[in-house]
Amino acid sequence: MKKQRKWLVLLPSVRMRKKFTIDCRGYKLRLGEKTCIMAVLNVTPDSFSDGGLFFDLKKAVKRAIDMEKQGADILDIGGESTRPGALAVLSSEQIKRVVPVIKALKERIKIPISIDTSSAMVAKEALKAGAKIVNDITGLRGDVKMAGVAAKYKAGLCIMHIKGAPRNMQDEPRYKDLMKEICDWLKGGINIAKRSGVSENRIIVDPGIGFGKTVKHNLEIIRNLEILNSMGRPVLVGPSRKSFIGKILDLPVDERLSGTIAAVVLAINNGAHIIRAHDVKEVKQASLVADAILGA
Numbered sequence: 360m361k362k363q364r365k366w367l368v369l370l371p372s373v374r375m376r377k378k379f380t381i382d383c384r385g386y387k388l389r390l391g392e393k394t395c396i397m398a399v400l401n402v403t404p405d406s407f408s409d410g411g412l413f414f415d416l417k418k419a420v421k422r423a424i425d426m427e428k429q430g431a432d433i434l435d436i437g438g439e440s441t442r443p444g445a446l447a448v449l450s451s452e453q454i455k456r457v458v459p460v461i462k463a464l465k466e467r468i469k470i471p472i473s474i475d476t477s478s479a480m481v482a483k484e485a486l487k488a489g490a491k492i493v494n495d496i497t498g499l500r501g502d503v504k505m506a507g508v509a510a511k512y513k514a515g516l517c518i519m520h521i522k523g524a525p526r527n528m529q530d531e532p533r534y535k536d537l538m539k540e541i542c543d544w545l546k547g548g549i550n551i552a553k554r555s556g557v558s559e560n561r562i563i564v565d566p567g568i569g570f571g572k573t574v575k576h577n578l579e580i581i582r583n584l585e586i587l588n589s590m591g592r593p594v595l596v597g598p599s600r601k602s603f604i605g606k607i608l609d610l611p612v613d614e615r616l617s618g619t620i621a622a623v624v625l626a627i628n629n630g631a632h633i634i635r636a637h638d639v640k641e642v643k644q645a646s647l648v649a650d651a652i653l654g655a
Contacts, residue, residue, distance in 0.1 A: 376391050376588070376630050376632065377391055377588065377591075377593075378390065378391030378392060379391055379560075379592075379593045379632070380560065381515050381560060381561060381562075381563060381593065382513070382515070382558065382560050382561050383471050383491040383492050383514060383515035383561065384486075384491040384512060384513050384514055384515070385491075385513075386471045386491050386515075388432075388433070388471065388515065390593045390632040390633065391593070391632055393646075393647075393650050394627050394631065394632070394633070394634055394646040394647075394649065394650055395432040395433065395632060395633040395634070396430060396431050396432050396433070396633075396634055396636055396639060396642060396643050396646065397431070397432070397433040397434075397435050397473065397595065397597075397633050397634065397635040397636070398423075398426040398427075398429075398431035398433065398434050398435065398636065398637075398639045399435055399437075399599065399635060399636065399637045400419060400422060400423055400426070400434060400435065400436045400437070400460075401437050401440070402419050402436060402437065402438050402456045402457055402460055403437065403438060403439065403440045403448075403456070416459055416460060416463065419436075419460045420460060420463045420464060420467070423436075423460070423464050423467075423468060424464075424467060424468060426639045427468045427469070427470050429639040429640040429643060430639060430640065430643035430644075431470055431639050431643070432470055432633075433470055433471055433472075433473050433492065433633070434464070434468065434470055434471070434472050434473065435473040435474075435475050435492075435494055435635060436457050436460055436461060436472060436473065436474060436475060436485075436490075437457070437474075437475030437476065437494075438452070438453035438454070438455075438456035438457040438476070438481070439453050439475075439476065440525075441475075441496055441525045441570075443525060443529040443569075443602070446525075447525075450478040450480040450481050453476060453478060453481045454480070454481055454484045454485075457474065457476075457481070457485055458484050458485060458488045461474070461485055461488040461489050461490055462488050462489065464489075465488065465489035471490075471491040471492055471515070472485075472489060472490045472491060472492070473490065473491070473492035473493070473494045473515070473517070474486070474490040474492070474493055474494065475494045475496070476493070476494075476495070477495050477496055477497040477501035477502055477505070478501075478502055478505075479502040479503075479504035479505040479507070479508045482495075482505060482508050482509070482514075483508045483512075486508070486512040486514055487512075490514070491514060491515060492514055492515035492516070492517065493505070493508070493509050493514050493515070493516050493517065494517040494519070494565075495516070495517065495518060495519065496519045496521055496525075496567070496570060497519070497521055497524075498518045498519055498520055498521065498544060498545065498547075498548040499518060499548045499551045499552060500548070500551075506551050506552045506554075506555035506556075506557060507555045507556070509552065509555070509557050509561070510552075510555045510556035510557045511556075513558075513561070514561065515561050515562075515563065516552055516557055516561050516562050516563065517563045517564075517565055517595055518545055518548035518549060518552065518562060518563070518564050518565065519564075519565035519566075519567045519570065519595075520541045520544045520545055520565065520566050520567040520570070521567050521570040521571055522534075522567075522570065522571025522572070523571050525570075529571065532571040532572055532573060532576065534576065537576055537579055537580070538579070538580070538583050538586045538587075541566050541567070541580070541587075542586065542587065542590060545564045545566075545587070545590065545592075546590065548564075549562055549564070549590075549592065559592075562592050563592060563593050563594070563595050563632075563633065564587060564590060564592045564593070564594055564595070565594070565595040565596065565597065565635075566580045566584075566587060566594070566596065568580060568581070568596060568597050568598050568601055568603075569597075569598075569601040569602060569603065572603075573603075574603040574606050574607065577598070577601070577603040578603070581596070581598065581622060581625055581626050581629065582625075582629070583629070584596065584626060584629035584630045584631055585629055585630050587630070588630040593632035593633065594630060594631050594632050594633070595631070595632065595633040595634075595635060596623075596626045596631040596633070596634060596635070597634070597635035597636075598619060598622035598623060598626065598634075599619050599623075599634075599635060599636045599637045599638070599642070600612050600613075600615045600616075600619055600637055600638075601615075601619075604618035604619060604622060605618075616638050616641060619636070619638065619642065620641060620642065620645045623636070623642055623645055623646065623649075624645055624646075624649045627646060627649045627650065627653070628649065628653060634646060
C-alpha cells in the first residue's frame, strides 16, 4: 500500500498543473483550468503540413473561423515556414501574407490572434493590425528588437527553445543534458524579455518539439514536462503531425493524427497548459477527455 501511494504521488498529472492568467493586450488568457488549444494557420506556400492550403486570403479566413468553431482558444498565424531545411522569408513578404488575414479576422473571431514570427518588424505590424500574442521560435535570439516590440504593445509572449535555425537545426543535434539546456535557454529568454519591459504575467514557454531535436529528444521532453513546470511559467507544447511521430509509425504527415493525439494526451498528463495543433476538432476532443479523467 505504501508503494502504491508513493507511485501515485510521483506520477505527474494535470492535477498538479498551476493556474495562470496571461495578459495579452488586455485579453485575459486563463490557463490551467483546462487545456488550451492553439490552432495553427500557416499562410505559406511551403509549410511542412499544410503549405499552400490557406495561402489565399478567403481560404485562410474561412479556415480560422472554422477552427474557432471547432474549439480553438488561440489562433496562431504564420507567414514563414519553419520546417527543417526552410530558408528565411523577408519580413516584408511575411507582412504581406499575414496582416491582411489578421485585419480580416479581427472583428470576426473572439479568440486572440498570435503571430508566429521571429521578426520584430512582422510582430509590430501584426500587433498593430490586431494580434495579441507574439510566438517567437527563436526565444528572442533571432531579432534583438523583438522583446522591445512585445513590451511596447503589452503582448503575450511565447518563448520557444530551438537549437540552430530551421535551415540546419536537424543536422545531428546533440545535448549533454537535454532538459537542463532547454530550461537554461528558456530562462535566458525570460530574462531578455523582462529586461526589455515584458511583464512576467505575459510570458509562456515552449520546449520546441522538433526544433533541433531527434526522436529520442522529443520523447524525453514530453516525458519530462514537469521539469518545465518548475520554472513557474505556463508551458506550450507543439507535437502536432511532427516528424518524430512519422518516424515512430512510419507514416506520412497527413496520417499522423492518432500519433499526435497520443503525444497530446501524455503532454497534458505531464503538465502542458497549451497544445499547438493543426487538427483542432480532434485534439480539442482528446484534451477534454484527458482533462476530465485527470480532474482538471
